[in-house]
Amino acid sequence: MNDDFLQKKTDALCVLDRLVPLVFDAEKRLSHARNWSFIDVLGGGFFVDIFKYLNIGRAKNSMDEADRLLRELSSILGGMEIPVDYRMQLGGFATFADFVFDGFIISDVYMAGKILSSLEQVRELKKRLVALQVQLQSM
Numbered sequence: 001m002n003d004d005f006l007q008k009k010t011d012a013l014c015v016l017d018r019l020v021p022l023v024f025d026a027e028k029r030l031s032h033a034r035n036w037s038f039i040d041v042l043g044g045g046f047f048v049d050i051f052k053y054l055n056i057g058r059a060k061n062s063m064d065e066a067d068r069l070l071r072e073l074s075s076i077l078g079g080m081e082i083p084v085d086y087r088m089q090l091g092g093f094a095t096f097a098d099f100v101f102d103g104f105i106i107s108d109v110y111m112a113g114k115i116l117s118s119l120e121q122v123r124e125l126k127k128r129l130v131a132l133q134v135q136l137q138s139m
Helices: 003-041 046-076 093-100 105-138
Strands: none
Touching (some): 003 046, 003 105
16 A cells, blocks of 8 residues: 555544544434424423523534544545435424424424434444444545
8 A cells, every 4th residue: 555545544534533422422412402393392392492402502513623634534535425414303393393392292303303413424424434333444
């Protein structure tokens, strides 16, 4: 193997060592947010919303840093694309409506669906990153 390949492999593995834990953290936080959203659907109230959005915010922070590392990884590996839309589309009007119309089953179910969708996307990203990490380690 040539030195350029070995350097790229080493650099990619270093990025993955920082990236994978961030994605695991986002998955954990979104899983907690999903649990809080289920309670909210059953009539959780304001404090349930606070805990739900606290976890969403922490997951978003992890994924913002993961996004930066994904761009770095893509650059190292020559423009590799990871075809997963892992970005959490949970802000804006949906968040506003969830607080304002708290207790209305439709807004609570809508938000629970968005959280679940984001969780599935993060899990898919995690699966792909772990597979890439294993593949690079075995080379």
